[in-house]
Amino acid sequence: MTVDTTVLRWLLSSDPALRWQVQRDLVGAPPEVWGASKNLVRTEGFGAYLLTLQDDDGQWAGGAFYPTRYEHVGPDANVLAGTAELLAANSRWEWNNLPDGGWNCDWIDGSTRSSFHSTLTSLRGLLSFDSAGTAGQPESLRPVRAARRRGEEYLLQRRLMYSLSTGEVVGSWVTQFPYPYRWFYSVLRAADYFRDASLVDGRAPDPRLADAVGAIRAARTSDGTWIQQHRHPGAAWFEVDVAPGEASPWLTFYATRVLAWWDSRPRVTP
16 A cells, blocks of 8 residues: 555654654654654653653553542652553553453453453553563463464454344444544454554464455545544543544554555465
8 A cells, every 4th residue: 555645744744652653664764763753752742741640650540441530740750760660560450351252341240241342452452461572481471372362363253343143233333433542442443453463473464354444444535544533532631633523643544554554465366
């Protein structure tokens, strides 16, 4: 897939939090170029502001997923350097996997069927752990990868958007593209996960992604962008994307990246 030069210039003019990813994944810039932009995230734009809102224990808003209400007073300057260690000490995993291979945050209330939303969120966490750099420890990664494979198969069996029992689309929300994603599922967020997983695992795109990719491609506008369709409810310190109805830099980046990955897959000759 060829990226329109006007769209590319538009994306490159965005906040450093997005710009470095555009340079790496769409432009193919060398590491010293996108790395320099990535380093700006700590000192400019969204990333810099977010760091000023960090709690003393390394978390944000007083909790990992269910935040507390409180008045922010600003972090000590030394907190920022130890974020990873503080999160490891104070955050926790709150979900259990289910027999069908996926996850559901309502398992604690008796749910026995997995959720598209919870499964994708869990897979994202497992993939981040898997790709964080644990060379020399293959045994410790074996259960993580096994759980990830089961969760991936849960979504792939459903082609990322259909009910396994009825074959119908599970809901209109699967093809709605808001940003930020928060915990909500969409075929765009899911397809981007499978792109990342394929790069970590060295695997070609699974053909069962075809319908989801088709839905992403169909949402592209004539000028090569994707529209912010709505915003999920919830409190936020600041907005990182445009208002509903406007062309979204973040959605355009993710969708373009997915299509470029899919379109470059090896073709199988019958």
